[in-house]
Every structure is written in structure tokens, then in C-alpha cells.
Amino acid sequence: xxxxxxxxxxxxxxxxxxxxxxxxxxxxxxxxxxxxxxxxxxxxxxxxxxxxxxxxxxxxxxxxxxxxxxxxxxxxxxxxxxxxxxxxxxxxxxxxxxxxxxxxxxxxxxxxxxxxxxxxxx
Numbered sequence: 001x002x003x004x005x006x007x008x009x010x011x012x013x014x015x016x017x018x019x020x021x022x023x024x025x026x027x028x029x030x031x032x033x034x035x036x037x038x039x040x041x042x043x044x045x046x047x048x049x050x051x052x053x054x055x056x057x058x059x060x061x062x063x064x065x066x067x068x069x070x071x072x073x074x075x076x077x078x079x080x081x082x083x084x085x086x087x088x089x090x091x092x093x094x095x096x097x098x099x100x101x102x103x104x105x106x107x108x109x110x111x112x113x114x115x116x117x118x119x120x121x122x
Contacts, residue, residue, distance in 0.1 A: 002082035006059050014066045016075045017051075022086040023058035025050070031117045032094030035060065037074065038085040044070045050089060060086070 007019040025035055029050050038045045052061035066075040077083065094117050104117055 002084055003086045005077050005079055005081045005083060006057065008078045008081075011063070014075070016064050016066070018062045018064060018074070018077060019054070019057070019059050020062060020083055020086055021058060022060050025060050025086060025088045026053045026055055026058050029053035029060065029089040030093035031096065031119070033089035033091045035062070035086050035088035036090065037062070037083060039070060039074045039077070039083055041084050043073070043084065045085075046070050047090075
């Protein structure tokens with residue numbers, strides 16, 4: 001089963017935001033989890049943080065930095081293209097405790113996880 005790229009947008013040189021249709025992932029995704037993506041049928045499997053799980057669109061947002069061969073191929077995808085596999089959600093979700101005020105700090109593309117964590121803390 002392939003997964004359609006609903007939106008593809010360059011955020012910075014070598015950094016792309018992909019919104020990928022993955023209803024089975026969105027159904028159970030929680031902040032801090034990730035997916036395993038395989039771009040092509042014989043391709044490498046890579047882990048990517050779920051930047052946002054949009055239940056209305058049944059899609060996940062992935063922020064990808066084109067560093068290696070597989071991430072470059074993934075970043076070549078445009079709106080309407082397909083990705084072979086999106087498996088997940090995987091990993092232990094972030095422990096969210098309502099504490100009043102929370103400060104989240106990150107750097108680079110690894111900050112993709114901060115958006116769903118911030119929303120959960122709110």
C-alpha cells in the first residue's frame with residue numbers, strides 16, 4: 001500500500017515538510033512518536049518523527065533534512081507523489097503532565113517533535 005503526499009514544501013535549503021496520507025498512523029499517534037518510512041519498494045527504511053497528526057485529513061507531517069541518499073529521494077517527492085510505506089506510530093509517547101507552564105527547547109530539524117508536545121501541554 002502506498003501513501004500519497006498531500007503537500008510538499010521546502011522550508012529551508014535541504015529541509016522539506018511533507019504531509020503524507022497515513023490514516024492508520026494518525027488513529028493512534030501521540031506526541032513524541034515516530035514512523036518508519038520506506039520511499040521505494042526496495043528502499044531503505046528510515047525513522048522520522050511525527051511532527052503533527054492531522055486527524056481530519058488523516059495525514060502526518062514529516063520534516064525531512066536531505067542528508068543521505070534516502071532522505072534526498074524522499075525530499076524529491078512532490079504533492080501527488082507516493083511513498084511506499086509509512087509504518088507506525090512507534091516509540092514511547094512523551095509523558096505529558098499538566099504543570100501550568102512548560103518550556104520546550106530544541107534545535108534543527110529535531111524540533112519537529114516540539115509542536116505536538118506543546119499542543120499536548122496546552
